[in-house]
Amino acid sequence: MKKTALLCTVALSVVLSACAVTSSKDTEKATDIPQKTDVKEKEIKKGQIEISKDNDGLVLATAQVDDLASLELVMKSGTYSYDHYSYEASYSGEFYLQYYKENTMVSERKIEGVSGDSQAEFHAYFHIEMEDYNKDGNPDFLIGQDMSDVGTYYRMYSIVDQKIVQLDLGTKENMIYAYSNQPTYEWKKSGKDAWEYEEYDRDKGLRKIKLKWSGDRFKIVERGNFVKS
Numbered sequence: 001m002k003k004t005a006l007l008c009t010v011a012l013s014v015v016l017s018a019c020a021v022t023s024s025k026d027t028e029k030a031t032d033i034p035q036k037t038d039v040k041e042k043e044i045k046k047g048q049i050e051i052s053k054d055n056d057g058l059v060l061a062t063a064q065v066d067d068l069a070s071l072e073l074v075m076k077s078g079t080y081s082y083d084h085y086s087y088e089a090s091y092s093g094e095f096y097l098q099y100y101k102e103n104t105m106v107s108e109r110k111i112e113g114v115s116g117d118s119q120a121e122f123h124a125y126f127h128i129e130m131e132d133y134n135k136d137g138n139p140d141f142l143i144g145q146d147m148s149d150v151g152t153y154y155r156m157y158s159i160v161d162q163k164i165v166q167l168d169l170g171t172k173e174n175m176i177y178a179y180s181n182q183p184t185y186e187w188k189k190s191g192k193d194a195w196e197y198e199e200y201d202r203d204k205g206l207r208k209i210k211l212k213w214s215g216d217r218f219k220i221v222e223r224g225n226f227v228k229s
Contacts, residue, residue: 056074057074057075057076057077057096058074058075058080058091059072059073059074059125060073060074060075060091060095060122060124060125060126061073061122061125061126061127061128061143061183061184062127062128063127063128063129063130063141065099065130065139065159068101068102069099069100069101069102069159070099070100071097071098071099071100071128071141071159072097072098072100073095073096073097073098073111073122073128073143074095074096074097074098075091075093075094075095075122076093076094076095076096077093077094078091078092078093078094078119079091079092079093088123089123089124090121090123091121091122091123092119092120092121093119093120094110094118094119094120095110095111095120095122096108096109096110096111097109097110097111097143097157097164099159099162099163099164101162106162107159107162107163107164108164109157109164109165109166111143111155112155113145114145114147114153114175120145121145122183123146123183126182126183126184127184128141128143128184129141129142129184129185129186131186131187133156133167133187133195133213133218134158134167134213134218135193135213136158136160138158138159138160139158139159140156140157140158140167141156141157141158141184142154142155142156142157142184142185142186142187143155143157143183143184144178144180144182144183144184144185145183146180146181146182146183147177148181149181150179150181150200150202151177151178151179151180151181151199151200152177152178152180152181152182152183152185153173153175153176153177154175154176154177154178154185155169155174155175156169156218167217167218168216168217168218169211169217169218170211170214170217170218170219170220176197176209177199178197178198178199179197179198179199179200179206180198185197187211190210193212193213194210194211194212194221195210195211195212196208196209196210196211197209197211201226204226204228205226205227205228205229206226206227206228206229207223207224207225207226207227208222208224209222209223209224210222210223210224
């Protein structure tokens with residue numbers, strides 16, 4: 001009888017220790033957020049943190065534009081949650097691109113979700129990839145919302161005269177759907193003045209899309225054949 005009681009006590013101690021470790025890890029995950037300032041947490045419930053509008057927000061992406069200028073993607077309001085089954089974080093809410101010159105914000109632009117609403121979603125901190133795609137001397141970049149494990153909808157932005165503007169991609173929704181699950185994306189150089197990206201169809205496979213800048217927008221000049229992988 002004493003032996004059984006001892007075994008139960010040991011087992012219970014092990015379970016409690018495991019719970020304590022899990023709780024510690026969960027707390028670490030839930031609070032390990034890149035912060036611009038001390039964020040005011042209105043509520044922590046069921047793994048979610050609500051970010052109120054009376055703070056400077058969370059910085060989820062950055063880029064160094066030049067020696068004196070930088071770019072940040074900031075979530076001003078929304079929720080943060082962490083799925084302990086998929087090990088995936090989710091930052092969902094209102095996001096703004098902010099352009100800084102010598103540490104002073106000079107331009108700001110709200111970004112939209114895929115459907116054009118005010119809600120966007122990202123899963124982790126990232127570095128914004130930049131390139132001068134239309135050869136006007138200004139930095140351009142793609143920011144996207146992943147819709148599946150094989151594709152993301154991207155919009156292209158540029159910094160022109162210290163303002164953040166959206167470039168015309170020549171599509172109906174002014175977005176492209178590329179074979180990537182990353183929040184930022186780089187087109188590949190194709191020839192002298194063209195760029196290309198990959199598009200994926202679950203039934204047909206992969207194909208390459210080639211684009212060129214036509215003066216005020218990008219135009220698709222070639223759609224490759226699908227190739228099954």
